[in-house]
Amino acid sequence: MRQRLAILGSTGSIGRQTLAVVDHLPDRFEVVALAAGHNAELLQEQVDRYRPRLVSVADGCDPRTIQAPEVLSGAEGLEAVATMPEADIVVVATSGHSAIRPTLEAIRRGKTIALANKEAIVCAGEILVGEARRRGVEIRPVDSEHSAVWQCLSVRHQESEVERVTLTASGGPFRDTPAAELATVTVEQAMAHPTWRMGSKVTVDSATLMNKGLEVIEAHWLFDLPYERIDTVIHPQSIVHALVSFADGSVVAHLAVPDMRLPIQYALTYPERPPAPHLRLDIAALGRLEFSPPDPERFPALELARAAGEAGSTYPTVLSSADEVAVAAFIAGRLGFTGIVDVVRAVLDRHQPAPGPLTLEAIAEADAWARREAETLIAATAR
Numbered sequence: 001m002r003q004r005l006a007i008l009g010s011t012g013s014i015g016r017q018t019l020a021v022v023d024h025l026p027d028r029f030e031v032v033a034l035a036a037g038h039n040a041e042l043l044q045e046q047v048d049r050y051r052p053r054l055v056s057v058a059d060g061c062d063p064r065t066i067q068a069p070e071v072l073s074g075a076e077g078l079e080a081v082a083t084m085p086e087a088d089i090v091v092v093a094t095s096g097h098s099a100i101r102p103t104l105e106a107i108r109r110g111k112t113i114a115l116a117n118k119e120a121i122v123c124a125g126e127i128l129v130g131e132a133r134r135r136g137v138e139i140r141p142v143d144s145e146h147s148a149v150w151q152c153l154s155v156r157h158q159e160s161e162v163e164r165v166t167l168t169a170s171g172g173p174f175r176d177t178p179a180a181e182l183a184t185v186t187v188e189q190a191m192a193h194p195t196w197r198m199g200s201k202v203t204v205d206s207a208t209l210m211n212k213g214l215e216v217i218e219a220h221w222l223f224d225l226p227y228e229r230i231d232t233v234i235h236p237q238s239i240v241h242a243l244v245s246f247a248d249g250s251v252v253a254h255l256a257v258p259d260m261r262l263p264i265q266y267a268l269t270y271p272e273r274p275p276a277p278h279l280r281l282d283i284a285a286l287g288r289l290e291f292s293p294p295d296p297e298r299f300p301a302l303e304l305a306r307a308a309g310e311a312g313s314t315y316p317t318v319l320s321s322a323d324e325v326a327v328a329a330f331i332a333g334r335l336g337f338t339g340i341v342d343v344v345r346a347v348l349d350r351h352q353p354a355p356g357p358l359t360l361e362a363i364a365e366a367d368a369w370a371r372r373e374a375e376t377l378i379a380a381t382a383r
Contacts, residue, residue, distance in 0.1 A: 006033035006081050008102060009093035011042045014116045014260065015198060018091050019046065021265045024277060029251050035081040040065045056081045082106040090266060092117045097367055100124045101360060107137045114267040116142035123317040125221030126358050140267040145215055146222055147263035148254035150239035157253050164245040165225060167215055168235035170194060172207040175234055181296045183338045187331055204327045208340055209294060213305020219318050220309055227310050233303060234292045257281050301341045313353040314366035321370035324349035329378045339381060347373045
């Protein structure tokens, strides 16, 4: 019996690669619902090819431009795709905070979650992971580093035997750039990632290493680990995606060519590993694999994110939201590269979390507040 997929963010990079996995394994998967943003032309091509029963477009995109059995829009449409009764697996491949509520509702309906959205776990990990555990729902990580940790942890062990998890980072385009020169780097330089081809926001986050800081917060929630047992190392070759150290001194590592189709396929086919067309790793041809600790002066975002994660409550939301605004300002030429972290730090310093338990409403309020604060600070720097 084929697994039925609902894909949030089908026209984005992860969404397109998910459909490439479906193309490779057509006997295993059926696409029953798609949600996308404003790329109506590509979405219609996907609808024509995969024949989903339900489609959703972003606010501002006319649903009438899409020919499908049922077309919705906005937050209502995104949630309808995530909770479609026929869907077995919901692939959360959208970016941003709009995925939080649809993911929660999918969990409440017992859907298996293939998660590629950082913000959902960073901002609402306490809520989403807690709900998933209560309902016995699987959250399968799609991000390459977290997929690697997940696969390393498949080695038979007791929870108490996991000593440390180490996430790897390529270091981005500025891993060897002196910290004093970072203030003048250009958008074009920041976008020239040496390994991965990604969207503009995550590419800039890779240059600041903010993405790795967000991944540390994700790892905390996904694998129930305290922050002091989650490390990060710079690994320029991007071949080792994560390592897990055990109490007996053994270290299990996950190695693969940098190809997002591999973790996507594993999240969809788990626990099986069907053959795939991905490139194979040639160990002999690698030459050498290098590892080094991240330079805190060059990459202050990493420890800033860790501190926000440790503070908990709505601090991770403020971190994520302020970073999104600051990165957009950098790309638009309104803010210097080092100003990204400066703005995020200043917004975090001003934040006062609401008392009481974490709620979706508190997350939404902190999100809106952080964006306003970040914009105010950026405008002040321009004067």
